[in-house]
Every structure is written in structure tokens, then in C-alpha cells.
Amino acid sequence: MMEQTSATPRAGRREWLGLAVIALACVLYVMDLTVLHLAVPALSADLQPSSTQLLWIIDVYGFMVAGSLITMGSLGDRIGRRRLLLIGAAAFGVTSLLAAFSTSAEMLVVARALLGVSGATLAPSTLSLIRSMFHDPRQRSTAIGIWITSFSAGAAIGPVLGGLVLEFFWWGAVFLLNVPVMVALLVLGPRLLPEYRDPHAGRPDLPSAALSLAAMLALVYGLKRVAQDGVTTTALVAALVGLGLGVVFVRRQHRLADPLIxxxxxxxxxxxxxxxxxxxxxxxxxxxxxxxxxxxxxxxxxxxxxxxxxxxxxxxxxxxxxxxxxxxxxxxxxxxxxxxxxxxxxxxxxxxxxxxxxxxxxxxxxxxxxxxxxxxxxxxxxxxxxxxxxxxxxxxxxxxxxxxxxxxxxxxxxxxLGSIGVAAYRRGVDDALPSTLSVDQADAAQGTLGGALEVGAQLPTTAGESLVTAAEAAFTTGLHLGALIxxxxxxxxxxxxxxxxxxxxxxxxxxxxxxxxx
Missing domain, CATH: 1.20.1250.20 (MFS general substrate transporter like domains)
Structure with missing residues (x-):
């Protein structure tokens, strides 16, 4: 690592307090990726979404985050990284309230999509602010270590904290966890965080932003479908469309005097x-x-x-x-x-x-x-x-x-690795399927280990145990292949x-x- 020079200013108490504030925001950013999974049974009973709507409720947050990151990172350079972070925090708080009190599946899908767009401001804004706050290389390394820690902490406490909230409150309460932290960020951010923007940056190129969003949405959607259903026509088309739009995006950046990237x-x-x-x-x-x-x-x-x-x-x-x-x-x-x-x-x-x-x-x-x-x-x-x-x-x-x-x-x-694991699982289960199974039972057992366990419980003891044993062994083989790769x-x-x-x-x-x- 580069040694500190006498000309390099060192961060003080204000910068470290500011780091604590933005790290807490990153904890919530990650929690929103996982905490909803625990609430799925309760919200399904309340809102009664279709299977497609439920998939979008779960996935649309991550899709919109992935599609908006490039635009938000570039936008922060233009309008100010602290300003963008505070705008995103305010939007994240408001859309969290919208999600918490959703009265229909469609409303919750929209709220989760808006949460994704506002959440996409958090990671690039906070990381680039660290660049502005910590000039000393050693201090910056420590700060980024803490920033990385906040993501791990969010992944660790999200399921636990969400489970505790759901023990006492309705499913929408998992979104209310965001509100007080975002209010604190809005209050403390202007006092503790410096502003930085590129004084020579031009206006954001809106067509580039749209291309970036569309390319990432299509590509991530295609990869997600591969993980869920294997290599299908829909998944391949979506991924190829995403790659094609990505090529168009890159070519446009070469032509622009002030590109988005x-x-x-x-x-x-x-x-x-x-x-x-x-x-x-x-x-x-x-x-x-x-x-x-x-x-x-x-x-x-x-x-x-x-x-x-x-x-x-x-x-x-x-x-x-x-x-x-x-x-x-x-x-x-x-x-x-x-x-x-x-x-x-x-x-x-x-x-x-x-x-x-x-x-x-x-x-x-x-x-x-x-x-x-x-x-x-x-x-x-x-x-x-x-x-x-x-x-x-x-x-x-x-x-x-x-x-x-x-x-x-x-x-x-x-x-x-998910598709490889699914292929290994299906290959291992095929030979163990009893001939007496219906088509629906066979599909369920071949689809997932959870499906095989449900089907096994419906069969006579010997046949059920044989199916479950084969399914568990096949799943373990998939785990081995993933670990090997x-x-x-x-x-x-x-x-x-x-x-x-x-x-x-x-x-x-x-x-x-x-x-x-x-």
C-alpha cells in the first residue's frame, strides 16, 4: 500500500462519524434484498398475489438496483454525491412506507421497484463519498473495510431481525425498519458528510441511462430465469437482448462528448x-x-x-x-x-x-x-x-x-452454478422415481428437493424413504459440483x-x- 505523505490530510472525528451514518444506510440496503423472503407467507395470505406477481414482488428490487447503479453513480458526480445520497434516502423512506401499507400485489410491486431505484443511490454514493472523505490511503482502506462490513452485517442481521419483527407485527412492518435510519441520514448527512461534484460535468444523457437500465434488467432477468428454470428460450432471449442493448450502450458512450460512463x-x-x-x-x-x-x-x-x-x-x-x-x-x-x-x-x-x-x-x-x-x-x-x-x-x-x-x-x-446443480439433481432423482407417481408428482419431485420431500411424504413408507434418500443424495451432488467449480x-x-x-x-x-x- 502507498505510504502516507505529509501533504495528505487525515480524516478526523467528523469523517468517522459520517462513515458510521452511511454504513448504517448500507446495512438497510442489503437487508431489503433478503428480509422480504421471511414475510412471503404472510403477505401471500393478505394480498393473494398470483405466482407471477409474487416472483416480481421478490425480484423487482434487485432488478431495479442492478439496472440503476451505473446511472446513479454517474449522476452523483454531476449533481453532488451527498445530494444524491440524501435524495435517495428520502425516496427510500417514502417508498418503504408505500411498501409497508400496500393494499394490493400490484401496489407492492411498484413500491418494491421504486425502492430498488432509490436503493441504487446508496452504494455508489457512499463508496464515492468515502473517496472524498478519506484521502490518506491507510484510513481509506480501513473505511472501505468498514463499508464492506456493513454489507455483511446487513446480510447477517436481516433474516434474524425480520423474523423478530414478524413475530409481533404484520408483514409490512419489515419495511418500517428503514424509516428511522433514513430520517437519521437526512438529519446527520448535511452535518457530517462533505459534498463533492465534478464542476466540469455536463448533463446526464437520458438515452444512455435508459439503455443502461434496459440492458441490465434484461440480462439479470435472463440469468435469474436460468437459475430458476434452466436454459430456456425465454431466458436466452432475455440475456441476448440485454447483451445487445449493452453493446449499443457502449457504442453510444464512444460517440458522446460527455458520456454517462x-x-x-x-x-x-x-x-x-x-x-x-x-x-x-x-x-x-x-x-x-x-x-x-x-x-x-x-x-x-x-x-x-x-x-x-x-x-x-x-x-x-x-x-x-x-x-x-x-x-x-x-x-x-x-x-x-x-x-x-x-x-x-x-x-x-x-x-x-x-x-x-x-x-x-x-x-x-x-x-x-x-x-x-x-x-x-x-x-x-x-x-x-x-x-x-x-x-x-x-x-x-x-x-x-x-x-x-x-x-x-x-x-x-x-x-x-444453480443450473448445474439443478441438472445434477434431476439426473440423480430420475432413476429413483416410483412408476406409480402421477405426472404432477413426478414433476414436483424432479423440480426441487422440497418438492421431492412433499411427494415422499405422500408415498408408502419404503417408497417414500427411497425417494427422499435419492433426492437428498442428488442435491448433495449438486452442492459438491458447485463447491468444486x-x-x-x-x-x-x-x-x-x-x-x-x-x-x-x-x-x-x-x-x-x-x-x-x-
Whole structure:
């Protein structure tokens, strides 16, 4: 890491308090991705959505976040990163109220979509504000470690806190958790957070913003359909449309005098290498962790809350690793620290290969701790390198691109490894299906492990136990394949990082101190 120079100003109490405020906002951003899953049974009974409406209620938030990140990151550079964050916080609070008191499925879909658009302001605004608040490289590394921690904390406490709220209140109360935090951000933000905008930025290009949104919506929707239904015509068409619109978007940026994204960012070696490492790292973690919650509930028979508690070790490991990384980075070259962490993650994924149907909880805990600790340096330092290598006036756009890479990496990991797991499951279950099953029962048993468990409970004891045993073994095989691919990907990524680090690509270069523009 770059050594501190006497000319580099250091952050004080105000900046660290401001970091605490924006970290809390990021906790809620992640919670909204997961907390609704617990409320699905209650809202289904109340609003009675169709199956298609229910899918959109669950998924539209993530779709709109993914589609809006690039636009919001670039918009923050133009109108002011603090201003955009406060506008987004106000919108997030209002739309949370709209979601909480929705009286129909259609109203809730719209509210969740608006939550996604407003939520897309949070990640790029907060990350680019860190770039403005913490000029000292060591302090910035620590701040980004805390920023990464906030996402892990949101993923860890979301299901637990949501479960507690649902014990005493109606389903809409899970959205009310957002309101007091957003009010606090609106009150404290102007006092604790600096403003920064690019004084030479032009107006946002609205056609580029529309192309970006449409491309990401189509691509992420296609990947999501692959994860749910396998490779279908609908999924392929959606993904191809998304890629085509993405090509049109890129070509338009080349022609514009003031593009939505400055494509010259990708010609900065450190930026491109760190961005690729971050996106692939997200792919590895999402894909590798995909089967574990289902295994805990469906194979080991844990209730949702207990299964959620057993996922805490990996979340806590990310928190520990993210905060330890800046300290280790003072003594270890970033490339070696990231590469060594990825080797540890490879070991963690390899541990999961020892899981057997009906057993393996200690291996899940050990493996998840290992790969969480191992991936932490990659997530913390790549974001640090991305923000450090981008010009100060393009920090918002860089943050938007970084988070978009993460969204795509996660969607691709779930789609690819999910479809491989589904294929392995179906192949393993086919030979164990009793000939007496109806077409609907056979489809249910072949579709998911949960379906096989329901069908098995309806069969005579011997036939039911045989089907359940075969289904659990097939699901475990899918878990093994996912872990194997994640391990191989992690090891290959370690080789890439170490190779790029050997030629100095993943080493920060001194950058000029950027002054806040108000």
C-alpha cells in the first residue's frame, strides 16, 4: 500500500462519524434484498398475489438496483454525491412506507421497484463519498473495510431481525425498519458528510441511462430465469437482448462528448484488474454459497431461523476479515494478500466436498469460515484499488461500475452454478422415481428437493424413504459440483491476481488530493 505523505490530510472525528451514518444506510440496503423472503407467507395470505406477481414482488428490487447503479453513480458526480445520497434516502423512506401499507400485489410491486431505484443511490454514493472523505490511503482502506462490513452485517442481521419483527407485527412492518435510519441520514448527512461534484460535468444523457437500465434488467432477468428454470428460450432471449442493448450502450458512450460512463476508466490497468477480480470474486461466493441454506433446511431439517443462525459464522468471518485486511495490507503487498486469501477460500470450498447427505454441519461451518475469511481481502482491497485508481471527479461513476460488476457477478454465479446443480439433481432423482407417481408428482419431485420431500411424504413408507434418500443424495451432488467449480474459480483467480501483481498492476499509485466542491 502507498505510504502516507505529509501533504495528505487525515480524516478526523467528523469523517468517522459520517462513515458510521452511511454504513448504517448500507446495512438497510442489503437487508431489503433478503428480509422480504421471511414475510412471503404472510403477505401471500393478505394480498393473494398470483405466482407471477409474487416472483416480481421478490425480484423487482434487485432488478431495479442492478439496472440503476451505473446511472446513479454517474449522476452523483454531476449533481453532488451527498445530494444524491440524501435524495435517495428520502425516496427510500417514502417508498418503504408505500411498501409497508400496500393494499394490493400490484401496489407492492411498484413500491418494491421504486425502492430498488432509490436503493441504487446508496452504494455508489457512499463508496464515492468515502473517496472524498478519506484521502490518506491507510484510513481509506480501513473505511472501505468498514463499508464492506456493513454489507455483511446487513446480510447477517436481516433474516434474524425480520423474523423478530414478524413475530409481533404484520408483514409490512419489515419495511418500517428503514424509516428511522433514513430520517437519521437526512438529519446527520448535511452535518457530517462533505459534498463533492465534478464542476466540469455536463448533463446526464437520458438515452444512455435508459439503455443502461434496459440492458441490465434484461440480462439479470435472463440469468435469474436460468437459475430458476434452466436454459430456456425465454431466458436466452432475455440475456441476448440485454447483451445487445449493452453493446449499443457502449457504442453510444464512444460517440458522446460527455458520456454517462467515461470508458477511459477501463484503460487504467489497476482499475480493470481490480474490477475483474471483484466481479469474479462475487461470482465465486454467490455460486459457492448458493446450496448451503437449502441444505441446512431441506437435508438437515432445520427450521428457517435455526438455519439462518448457522449462516452467521460466514457473515461474522467476512466482518472480521474485512476489518483485519487494512491492518494486514500495511505489511503485505495487496496482490499477495488477495492471492493468499483466495487460496484460503479455495481450501474452504474444497472442504464442502466432504459433505454427505444427512450430515456435514461441522464441514459447512469450517468451509464457510475459511472461504469468507479468504475472500475478504479481495472485496476490501479491490474496492480500495478501484476508488484509488479512478480520477476523483469520476469516483461516483467508478463506484457505480464496481457495484454493477458485483450485481452481474452474483447473478451469473447463481445462474450458472444453480443450473448445474439443478441438472445434477434431476439426473440423480430420475432413476429413483416410483412408476406409480402421477405426472404432477413426478414433476414436483424432479423440480426441487422440497418438492421431492412433499411427494415422499405422500408415498408408502419404503417408497417414500427411497425417494427422499435419492433426492437428498442428488442435491448433495449438486452442492459438491458447485463447491468444486467455486474452488477451481477461486484458485484460477488467485493465479490471475498474483500474475497481475507481479507486474505492479495491483499496486496503488499516488493520486492527487481531491477537494470537496460544494
Amino acid at each position: 467515461d470508458l477511459s476508466l477501463f484503460r487504467i490497468p489497476g482499475f480493470s484488474a481490480a474490477l475483474a477480480t471483484y466481479g469474479i470474486g462475487i461470482f465465486v461466493v454467490f455460486g459457492g454459497f448458493l446450496f448451503i441454506p437449502q441444505y441446512l433446511q431441506l437435508v438437515l431439517g432445520m427450521p428457517p431461523l435455526e438455519a439462518g443462525l448457522w449462516t452467521l459464522p460466514w457473515a461474522l468471518s467476512f466482518i472480521v476479515g474485512s476489518n483485519a485486511t487494512p491492518i494486514l495490507a500495511r505489511r503485505i503487498d495487496p496482490a499477495w494478500l488477495i492471492g493468499g486469501g483466495l487460496v484460503l477460500a479455495t481450501f474452504g470450498f474444497a472442504v464442502l466436498l466432504g459433505i454427505e447427505a444427512g450430515s456435514g454441519l461441522p464441514l459447512i461451518v469450517l468451509g464457510s469460515i475459511a472461504f469468507s475469511l479468504g475472500m475478504s481481502p479481495a472485496f476490501t482491497l479491490t474496492n480500495d484499488l478501484i476508488m484509488g485508481s479512478a480520477p476523483p471527479e469520476r469516483a461516483g461513476a467508478a463506484a457505480g461500475v464496481s457495484e454493477t460488476a458485483a450485481e452481474l457477478g452474483g447473478a451469473l454465479g447463481i445462474a450458472m 467455486a474452488a477451481a474459480s477461486s484458485l484460477a483467480l488467485a493465479g490471475f491476481v498474483l500474475a497481475r501483481g507481479r507486474v505492479g498492476v495491483l499496486t496503488e499509485e499516488p493520486e492527487p488530493v481531491d477537494e470537496a466542491v460544494t
